[in-house]
Amino acid sequence: MATLAVALTSVGWLNIRMTVDRPSGGADSTPHKRRAVLAGAIGAAGVAALGWSGYESMYKAETHGDTDSGGDVQAADPADAPGVEIALLVSPGYWPVDIIGAHTAFGLMPGVKLHLVWKNTDEVMGFPTFPTRPTTTYDDCPPDLAVLYAGATARATFEDAQTLEFLADRGSRARWVAGSCTGSLLLGAAGLFKGYRATTNFQAVHLLPYVGATYCPGNVVEDRNRITAGPATGSFEIASRLIQDIYGDEAAREAILQAEYAPSPLFNVGTPELAGPELTSRTRARTAPAIQALHEVMKRVGARLQVP
Numbered sequence: 031m032a033t034l035a036v037a038l039t040s041v042g043w044l045n046i047r048m049t050v051d052r053p054s055g056g057a058d059s060t061p062h063k064r065r066a067v068l069a070g071a072i073g074a075a076g077v078a079a080l081g082w083s084g085y086e087s088m089y090k091a092e093t094h095g096d097t098d099s100g101g102d103v104q105a106a107d108p109a110d111a112p113g114v115e116i117a118l119l120v121s122p123g124y125w126p127v128d129i130i131g132a133h134t135a136f137g138l139m140p141g142v143k144l145h146l147v148w149k150n151t152d153e154v155m156g157f158p159t160f161p162t163r164p165t166t167t168y169d170d171c172p173p174d175l176a177v178l179y180a181g182a183t184a185r186a187t188f189e190d191a192q193t194l195e196f197l198a199d200r201g202s203r204a205r206w207v208a209g210s211c212t213g214s215l216l217l218g219a220a221g222l223f224k225g226y227r228a229t230t231n232f233q234a235v236h237l238l239p240y241v242g243a244t245y246c247p248g249n250v251v252e253d254r255n256r257i258t259a260g261p262a263t264g265s266f267e268i269a270s271r272l273i274q275d276i277y278g279d280e281a282a283r284e285a286i287l288q289a290e291y292a293p294s295p296l297f298n299v300g301t302p303e304l305a306g307p308e309l310t311s312r313t314r315a316r317t318a319p320a321i322q323a324l325h326e327v328m329k330r331v332g333a334r335l336q337v338p
Contacts, residue, residue: 114136115174117171117175117177120147121154122187123156123183124157124183125211126156129179130265131266132210132266135289136269139281144165145165146166147196148168150164152164173203174203177207177208178200178201178207181212183213183216194219205276207255211260212230213258214243219328223243225243226253227245227251228245229245231261233321241337249267261300266289
């Protein structure tokens, strides 16, 4: 859903404005202008760079000293980093672009144990035409996760009892619950977004109330330990924020630089506001049947969750 105009095998140049909604002091939004790149699968070029020999030595768990008093940053060897369990949902019909940036960024951090989770480890087909083999079943997924992550997926998943049970269980204890595009709605269908601010794809933001969430504009919206994004670049943006939380500022800066995350759009039309009414209307019309079908699913989800 987040990639209505971006294919995994193309280079998508997007000019973005990232807003992190922090809960302290109310719904305070701080805009941060970032230039970003989504090359191939948001990291094809980045993966090559990140795979260089000695790369891991760049990413070290760190403790910041008092820089004002001349304190030094103490860096630990990556081998000493604690295990960081991260699970990304790869259900049939999932949209790879909504998780691939996070998969790349997280997977190359020291100490990370990355799980592509589904009911079994049989091959699933991502959309469009992206064969994927899960690495971990729901039963085998660690109970305590640093990050539980979901992107857009098929509508059937929103009413799959086993998937919703898994998400609700792991999400209840996860350090972070993260969703890109309509992955936010899926996590919400598991009851994880009641009373939280969130975002999703611009064509589906009106569905957030069905899961008890309040829509908040911005590329990335953070509310306590919930973090969501709408655009195709969202998974990398979320990952860089969570890398900052887990590993520190310098690791996040290096992750952004290694991916050369700095787009300059071919056309500056990456949001409805930038695109204007005519292009936005055409775009909405192309996906109206899919959004309407999802709307019907979300009505049932809202009834099940007893959301007013």
